[in-house]
Amino acid sequence: MFTARSAFSTIGRRAFSVSAQQNSKVTVLGAAGGIGQPLSLLLKLNTRVSDLALYDIRGAPGVAADISHVNTASKVTGYDPAPEKLKAALEGADIVLIPAGVPRKPGMSRGDLFKTNASIVRDLAKAAAQHAPNAKLLIISNPVNSTVPICAEVFKSKRVYNPKRLFGVTTLDVVRASKFISEVKGTDPANEEVIVVGGHSGVTIVPLLSQSNHPSIDGAVRDALVKRIQFGGDEVVAAKSGAGSATLSMAFAGSRMADSLLRASQGETGIFEPAFVESPLYKEDGCDFFSSKIELGPEGVKEIHPVGKVSPYEEGLIEIALKDLAEDIKKGQEFVKSNP
Ligand SMILES: NC(=O)C1=CN([C@@H]2O[C@H](COP(=O)(O)OP(=O)(O)OC[C@H]3O[C@@H](n4cnc5c(N)ncnc54)[C@H](O)[C@@H]3O)[C@@H](O)[C@H]2O)C=CC1
Ligand SMILES: O=C([O-])CC(=O)C(=O)O
Numbered sequence: 001m002f003t004a005r006s007a008f009s010t011i012g013r014r015a016f017s018v019s020a021q022q023n024s025k026v027t028v029l030g031a032a033g034g035i036g037q038p039l040s041l042l043l044k045l046n047t048r049v050s051d052l053a054l055y056d057i058r059g060a061p062g063v064a065a066d067i068s069h070v071n072t073a074s075k076v077t078g079y080d081p082a083p084e085k086l087k088a089a090l091e092g093a094d095i096v097l098i099p100a101g102v103p104r105k106p107g108m109s110r111g112d113l114f115k116t117n118a119s120i121v122r123d124l125a126k127a128a129a130q131h132a133p134n135a136k137l138l139i140i141s142n143p144v145n146s147t148v149p150i151c152a153e154v155f156k157s158k159r160v161y162n163p164k165r166l167f168g169v170t171t172l173d174v175v176r177a178s179k180f181i182s183e184v185k186g187t188d189p190a191n192e193e194v195i196v197v198g199g200h201s202g203v204t205i206v207p208l209l210s211q212s213n214h215p216s217i218d219g220a221v222r223d224a225l226v227k228r229i230q231f232g233g234d235e236v237v238a239a240k241s242g243a244g245s246a247t248l249s250m251a252f253a254g255s256r257m258a259d260s261l262l263r264a265s266q267g268e269t270g271i272f273e274p275a276f277v278e279s280p281l282y283k284e285d286g287c288d289f290f291s292s293k294i295e296l297g298p299e300g301v302k303e304i305h306p307v308g309k310v311s312p313y314e315e316g317l318i319e320i321a322l323k324d325l326a327e328d329i330k331k332g333q334e335f336v337k338s339n340p
Pocket of ligand 2: 103104110142172232233234236237245246
């Protein structure tokens with residue numbers, strides 16, 4: 001029989017636990033979209049979530065009514081687009097996930113989404129800074145390399161910025177990396193751990209295969225695998241042929257990230273997720289933000305792990321990534337300065 005427990009206990013080692021109870025409010029902004037709906041459903045199945053608040057510019061009450069019939073204990077509320085509704089959705093939130101904004105179509109880069117999504121994310125960040133300044137903010141909207149710096153600038157301008165609580169969600173890159181490497185090696189993806197560092201678009205996504213279970217992967221096989229991980233999003237965009245980008249795998253990845261933060265907030269230790277956070281690792285290269293292995297704790301970021309020993313090939317990939325990443329980050333920071 002299908003139950004929440006059986007569905008999630010078999011996904012793999014890093015899937016979320018479903019038996020623990022926790023009083024926590026999780027808010028999804030953009031909850032009626034392609035990611036928002038399955039993400040909200042997965043959060044409804046997570047027993048660590050007691051209050052699920054769903055907000056969108058259209059359709060959130062309907063999604064909430066639908067999901068609220070799932071027989072888990074949490075309360076689900078849908079909010080229409082109005083300032084007081086957004087306030088109610090955000091107040092008291094422990095975690096706020098933002099998948100609001102437009103997705104790519106074939107031929108577009110994530111950077112092409114900036115002109116639409118920058119102001120959407122800025123405005124939602126303003127609301128979060130005002131009504132949920134202590135929540136952990138998980139940014140899914142692309143381009144993540146720029147939308148995370150946008151949120152940081154907004155929070156700084158409101159004097160509530162805490163870098164430990166702002167995350168660009170790059171979980172999908174490690175989910176893909178472990179799946180793709182398992183396909184090459186004929187292994188169980190649940191046993192594959194691959195660190196992915198950098199940012200979240202094309203060449204800024206840098207998988208460190210030398211630190212995986214298969215450090216000897218080399219040559220054309222390595223090159224193809226790295227390329228597939230870097231451009232995994234494009235595979236889905238092409239397959240959906242105009243109907244959007246990854247939604248279901250992203251919902252899975254986003255719910256895993258939220259669950260990891262909830263577990264860490266209850267004092268569970270040894271929880272690591274990659275995430276695009278303010279980081280000291282490459283500040284000198286103009287990258288105030290960088291994704292690497294992060295240990296999570298009750299406050300959010302507990303420890304940012306260095307990239308560690310990498311191969312000369314990976315050193316080259318990181319060098320290429322830093323150049324694009326610095327530009328993407330600056331673009332987000334400057335956007336808020338000129339469009340406060
Ligand atoms: N970080 C990552 O790994 C990934 C990020 N994404 C990004 O996530 C974003 C969302 O993708 P989809 O869900 O497929 O798009 P979608 O178009 O299906 O859904 C977006 C939702 O946001 C809502 N929205 C728009 N403006 C809003 C506002 N001001 N306030 C509240 N809600 C608002 C829309 O009404 C819609 O329901 C895109 O930018 C996409 O590129 C997608 C996949 C992976
Ligand atoms: O490719 C896209 O535009 C969506 C995304 O970020 C991903 O799937 O990794």
